[in-house]
Amino acid sequence: MKEKVTNVTIKMLANQLGLSISTVSKAISDSHEISAATKQRVNDLVEKLNYKPNPYASSLRTRNSKTIGVVLPEVADSFFAQAINGIESVAEEKGYHVLIYLSHESFEREEQIIKDFESGRVDGVLISVAKETEQHKHIDTLLEKKIPLVFFDRVIDEVATTKIITDDYEAAYTATEHLIKQGYKQVLFLSFSQTLSISCKRLEGYKKSLYDNTIKFSSGNVLRFSNDAKKDYSNLLRKLTSLKKGIGVLASVEKLALPLYQACEELQLRIPQDVGLISFSNLDSAAFLHPPLTTITQPAFEMGKAAAAFLVKALERKNFELADEEIVIPSVMIVRKSTL
Amino acid sequence: MKEKVTNVTIKMLANQLGLSISTVSKAISDSHEISAATKQRVNDLVEKLNYKPNPYASSLRTRNSKTIGVVLPEVADSFFAQAINGIESVAEEKGYHVLIYLSHESFEREEQIIKDFESGRVDGVLISVAKETEQHKHIDTLLEKKIPLVFFDRVIDEVATTKIITDDYEAAYTATEHLIKQGYKQVLFLSFSQTLSISCKRLEGYKKSLYDNTIKFSSGNVLRFSNDAKKDYSNLLRKLTSLKKGIGVLASVEKLALPLYQACEELQLRIPQDVGLISFSNLDSAAFLHPPLTTITQPAFEMGKAAAAFLVKALERKNFELADEEIVIPSVMIVRKSTL
DNA sequence: TTTATTTACGAAACCGGTTTCGTACAGGAC
DNA sequence: GTCCTGTACGAAACCGGTTTCGTAAATAAA
Known part of the structure; x- marks a missing residue:
């Protein structure tokens, strides 16, 4: 040095x-x-x-840093890549700096990151919580220190602050409905987490659709994905072979879609004839997959942008505090050939 | 607030x-x-x-912030998403914080970002330069202030510091060679930039392969992409219709691949029979495109990791300065069905 | 002309750490 | 007993801004 x-x-x-x-x-x-x-x-x-x-001299004296902390589970997912763009767009406009941290879906890591924020390093926080996160003491502590925080996508309902979400329940309902209408009598739900709010809501939407179509819900049709990609994949293979053809699959997050393509290829199952697939996904390439993937596309950019906008507003407006509210920006279903 | x-x-x-x-x-x-x-x-x-x-009090006194600035052209590209992961992996390990900035391919924006760094906000910088960037005074000025900087992927050759790159020339050569071997007698080169170092090198590799195969180079086979996606797309359509079938296409960056899929669909050209396509790409979904895309896959994670590792070393080791050298991490070609 | 304001600026405290330098005291060497 | 050294700690300067408060001079009001 x-x-x-x-x-x-x-x-x-x-x-x-x-x-x-x-x-x-x-x-x-x-x-x-x-x-x-x-x-x-x-x-x-x-x-x-x-x-x-010198920004640090200034920050020291004024007690604010014009910096926001962004905590993401990962950045491989195109949802988060787009969300970063949304966040950056308002940060740039408002003169804020963006510190990025990845929890890698680990609660422990997330906790460390949030605890560091207690130092006053950032003026405010945007977070999409880790898959493992099931408690929120770390976040409560941060809020007690009057450091504003807004959730986006992966929220914790119990924490009283602003949450930018999409219509998970309705989207999953619509997706399931679509599969059923397309003639898939049995619908698998690929579950990413059993605790994450988004996962629960999506599962609920799925269940409700089954109910409305007088299909009885079976927990055997919910396939849980862990962090062990290999094991998950072999589970998927086993499940697919055990079923007869003509099943629909709802992948509750983007990263579960490609393994299904792979599994179908390996098992020589045809999409959409043997297996119909719809996935929550922001992949640009969805339209060019083989076959083109029907998606529930989340407004990732807008969600990031909205989250950042709320945060900045909370930081700059004296008489504005982040309310305990959910801002819902709807997803859109784009029907392509993977579901007939 | x-x-x-x-x-x-x-x-x-x-x-x-x-x-x-x-x-x-x-x-x-x-x-x-x-x-x-x-x-x-x-x-x-x-x-x-x-x-x-208080980190700011500490930074003020010690004159370092344990923070690195990362400047990216964009984050939609999966290359950069993976690179961020690589960067974060060493930042996390070494206790550094990561400030992210997007130039959106604009030189002006990049310049502003870099100038801000002169304030001492960051200890060091990682950058992949904007498409528009053709000069480097802003970077020279930063280096004069003894703020270490390492380039990754999109480098500026004239700046004397460490550059983490892939084997652009060889990879493009190999890719072109592959297309020719597969029987595509005419090969289009989809060019992203005329000035960017990576683009020039890839073009050179392409040319060399043509030369080695006694195919004469024609500038008409180099299709330049601007920032105007619509115009680019119609240019692409026009070009494709003007040619006879059986041409190979080398897309020099990831974002140029999907438009080609779309164009072929629109023009009812079959890949790979009518058009063979190979692309520089880090898309996970490449294997599931229709047809699966032959790619030159860059070691994005490793490049980000290496860049960060060099930077941190420069920051922490007293007797280590960033040499004017290129670290080359080779790409791999993954042959799939888009090229027969 | 006197008093009240306003204008334009400076001295110094302050933010919360780090670092230099000085020193009291204990213990060992002679 | 004197000198030396090492240990353990404190006073104060310092990093580079921001902010409070005070004040001289200029201007306005009475």
Whole structure:
């Protein structure tokens, strides 16, 4: 590590201008206390010397950092990639910096990240919780410190703050309904988690649709995915072979769709004739899969954007606190050939 | 914005323990000057009061922030998503924080981001430059301030620092070679940029392969993509209709592959019979496209990881400076049905 | 002309850590 | 007993901004 070049400080500006430090500081922040002429002189020198205020000195004094922390389970998923874009779009516009952390679906890791935030490193937090997360003490503690936090997509219902979600229940209902209408009498539900709010709601929507179609729910039709991709895959193979053809499958998250394509290929099952597939997915390539995948596409960009917008509003508006509310941005179903 | 809860400070610890601030500070950093007994008392209280040192105070004094800035052109591309994972893996291990910025392929935006870094906000920088970037004064200025920077994938050759790249020339050569071997006598090159180093190298590899196969290069076979997706697409349609069947296409970046699938569908051209396609791509779904896409897959995770590892080494090792060298991590070609 | 304001600026405290330097005291060497 | 050394700690400077408060001079009000 080389020693840094010493940056130009506000003190140097003051000395060169024959002004006090406080005057320079106020001039830079365009305070009404300072005359136009002085402001001009200061800004000229700022320009000339390429002065960049030390953000850490400023953050220390003002107790805010213009930085938001974003906690994601992972970033491979195209949902989160798009969400980052949405977040960045408002951060950029509002002059915020974005710190990114990945929990890798681990509660422990998520907890560490959130605990670090208690230090005041970030002004506010956006989070989509880890698959493993089943409690929320870490988040409560953060909120007690008055650090605003908004959830997006993977929320914790019990925490009283703003949550940006999509219509998981309705989307899953619609998806299941679609499969049934297409003639798949038996519908498998590929479950990502048994505890995550989104998973539960999607499962409920699925169940309700079965009920409305007088199909009795069987827990045997819910296939749970763990973190062990290999084991999951062999479970999937076993399940598929045990069933007769003509079943529908609802993949509750994007990452479960491709394994199904693979399994069908391996078992020589035809999509959509033998297996109908619909998946929650934001894959751009969905339309070009073999066959094209029917998807429930979430408004990922908009969700990220909305989450960031709420957070920034909470940070900047004195009389605005994050209400305990759900903002629902609906998903859309795009029917393609994987479901007839 | 609500006023923050006042955090526990090192001063409070000192008062409660009847010690001086400096003693507490040293105890926390496990200084040899402090007795084991005192350290114990201090750490007990730290634990009890849940003391979190203010990172900004620390950064101000020590002049480093344990933060690295990552500048990406975009994050929709799965290459960059995977690269982020690689970067995060070393950041997490080494205790660094990751600030993410998107240039959206704009030079101006990239310049602003880099200029902000002159403030000392980050200890070091990882960057994959924007498509528009054709000069490097902004980066030179940063390097003059002794802020280490390493490029990955989209590098600027003229800047004397470490660059993590893949074997663009060879990969494009191999890809073209493959198309020709498969019987495609005419090969289109879908170009993403005329200035980006990776694009130039890939084009060179393509040309060399043509040359080695005694096919004369025609600039008419290089199709340039702008930022105007619609116009690009209609250009692509026009080009494809103007050619006879049996042409090979090398898409030099991932985002150019799907439009080709779409165009072929629209023009009722069959892949691979009428059009053979190979693309630089890190899409997980490549194997399940219709037909499965032959790809040049870049080691995105490893590249991000290597870039971060070099940067951290430069930050932590006193006698290590980032050499002006290229670290090449080879890509692999995965042959699938889109090229026979 | 006197008093009240306003304008424009400076001194100094402050944010919360880190680091330098000084020192009291204990123990060992001579 | 004197000198030296090492141990364990504290006072204070420092990082580079922001903010409060005070004040001299200029202007307005009475």
